[in-house]
Amino acid sequence: MKMKWWLHLKTINKHKWTVMKHCFKVGLYKQGLLHDLSKYSWTEFSVGAKYFQGNRSPNDAEREAKGYTSAWLHHKGRNKHHLEYWIDYSKDKSEGLVGMKMPDNYIAEMFCDRVAACKIYNKDKYNQRQPLEYYMKGRAKYLLHPYSKEKLELLLNMLAENGEDYTFSYVRKWMKEWKKNKK
Numbered sequence: 001m002k003m004k005w006w007l008h009l010k011t012i013n014k015h016k017w018t019v020m021k022h023c024f025k026v027g028l029y030k031q032g033l034l035h036d037l038s039k040y041s042w043t044e045f046s047v048g049a050k051y052f053q054g055n056r057s058p059n060d061a062e063r064e065a066k067g068y069t070s071a072w073l074h075h076k077g078r079n080k081h082h083l084e085y086w087i088d089y090s091k092d093k094s095e096g097l098v099g100m101k102m103p104d105n106y107i108a109e110m111f112c113d114r115v116a117a118c119k120i121y122n123k124d125k126y127n128q129r130q131p132l133e134y135y136m137k138g139r140a141k142y143l144l145h146p147y148s149k150e151k152l153e154l155l156l157n158m159l160a161e162n163g164e165d166y167t168f169s170y171v172r173k174w175m176k177e178w179k180k181n182k183k
Helices: 004-025 029-034 042-050 058-066 070-076 104-125 130-141 146-182
Strands: 087-089 097-099
Touching: 004 029, 004 042, 004 104, 004 146, 029 104, 042 058, 042 070, 058 070, 104 130, 104 146, 130 146
Parallel strands: none
Antiparallel strands: 087 097
């Protein structure tokens, strides 16, 4: 059997490549190129290689073994396409931690990331409903701003019902409009 570090490297390369292709389809070229570069840092890569299994995130295995995951804590703080990056204390102190509104381009990248992760971990068994199903299993636990939640769920449902071509076309138009309004 190949060494776990090599299999982990192949997995993150395949994931990065898949997200990049998805981001390019929706017009997010810079984000596609820069997506998940922190996974190649020693902090994340060494842990990913140690806990690599091939069918799920090594972060889950590290969390089971240690009670937390150092790689995930590092990753989520450096990658704006993760909803956890956008968690902060509310202005209303009685609310505690809440999800902040994510910029549209990071919601779109988060969508591309979720689709790619389902493809990588489910391999030949992947279908267009899996990103939505995975999201729905954990939805109650997510601290997502209502706008971010609405947009992500719209895209996941659209993918489940209409497929990739339709959904990526929709996201591309959305990103063009976002870029135009951003100027």
